[in-house]
Amino acid sequence: MKIAFYCQHILGIGHFQRSLLLCRALLARGHRLTLILGGPEIEVTDSRIEVLQLPGLRMDAEFGGLLPCDEGAGLADIKEQRQKMLYQFFQEEEPDIFITELYPMGRKAFRFELDPVLQGIDQGSLAPCFCCSSVRDILVEKSSGREKFEERAVKTLNRYFDGLLIHADANIISLDETFARTAEVVIPKYYTGFIAPEMAARGGGVAQKEDDLPLVIASIGGGSVGGELLEAVASASQEGTFRLKIFCGRYSSAELKLRLEQYRSPLIEIVTFSHDFQREMEAADLSISMAGYNTCMNILRAGTPALLYPFQQNREQGLRVKKLGIYREIQILSEADLPATRLRERIEEMLGYEKFMSKVELDGAMNSALQVEAWFEKFTAEDHNA
Template structure:
């Protein structure tokens, strides 16, 4: 089976890594992973061929699309992307078109998606099944229901299946999408699509990081990095004030953190031998098994990594919308999870000390984390119908 998997991340990296986890689960299939954001330095599984569209992204205020390549015009990039995506379909004629988030989000990318979906519906590429791959919680909209009406219209017209990557006891789609009952295509909860850390690597990773047996390792992560700068700065300054010789800090700023902000973090940390700052770690989930505590944002992937690694954690939800806070508050009912707010940023030393004093969380939280495998099974079964 040949699958074109379309994923467009514009701010963070959760969309990319969740999609990649599903592509891994489709290990017996040929997956063309078509992406249009900046590519993280992450190895791909053997069944996945990466196709890069000319890059587009948004700023942290969601102020509209802009090219990732300096000097390019937006309309020029959009025209090239649309032609490239359509050509891929003409040449590859896939069995399945798997689209991450759209039509629930990524409205700005209708210019390239709708021409392909119209052509699929007309049968120009053969018998192609269209599947929407959707996260747990949607961003709020205040437009009188226009967005939801448009979503339902596109789903019922173009799509064959909706996969909801959530455990409904944590987050059910109808909580953040009021028109759920108007969806006519099959809708399946898959469980959360979570990355799994490697087993029995804690000692080796700690040795590689030169963390001794009597030291505590705090990991701080900003996800993609575009909106995590203030959290990283507060964590770094608080860790320095903590002044503990038995603690080490590994900070992952995110690959998309502004260069000047990254340089400022590095300059602040330079005098301290127990602080390491990197932009990105491809083995992030493995690192968490070697850490003793983590401070991070509350994106989808990071929260799943907390669940799979069982690391004591504090999260600072993105304030622009309710998605991250809602997810964190729901998960905090099942695991010990400190949710930070703006006042906590002033007293981070207390939060860090509390975290480093905790034991590792229990793994029997009962939350369904098998979403990638179930998604793969449902996609395969769709072709058998």
């Protein structure tokens, strides 16, 4: 099958990383796949993945709207270019399956380019295509206009989509906890389990520790937010009873990196990112991070004790920490914990915990691939019999 996978990472890299794991599962099943991107520049290292790169858009500093990644470009011109490129791709390539990451349950700012494609498929001006939405465990709730947003999302799903993949374990959290009108979505819905990478130990072993000192890793995903956490951890880690490895993130500011460099020492290492973060997580005795989807899945797969500092802009990460609180080895950090003395106490306490075994369903990538195949087989059979 020819699959088009649409993913727009406009703030961090979480959506991209989760989509990449799902793409690899689809490739493992023998399908041809094009990943459609259009956020800040990012490298796709898997040569099996074909990439359609749309002119880049990113989130503005106030989280209020989109801006061109090319500062000299006009937003209207970029949108027009993107819309034409995306529509032309479907005219020329005629994919069998179209998967949209988050849309229409998010990413409404991109409906200018997605709706013409979905309408074209629905109305027959584009080739028939099975359309599927791929959403994470928790949706970012709207501070205003929620009822209108949910009404539109339900109508769009029911009109233009054929299936909804929910990348969560329903025993931990269900979609209706952050999307009140889930019951009104009449297309097939499937809880895939969480999408987590495979254990690094299966592919060549975990990272090797330098000595017997405990290893703490600190990270903030892509690095767009959360710098205060990394600085607090660095400040609390100067007494030399454990090793610390800090991951700044691809999009961290030069100013943050410069401030962190002041803490560099034989026991404090500072890097931008890792191409195999799961391997780093498995080597660690403690992870300190924000509570994004992907980092939490790294933690659950590795069974590494964790201190989680939820992003405060919305309640997504706080809710995720609450749901994962079934494990005593996963605990929350608040702003009150960031002063050096207090944070060091929390770190020392958490280093007393052993690795744990997660019972959460974490094979969501392959489960998704198998479900999409099953849906598509039924879709083509119904189309043939029509």
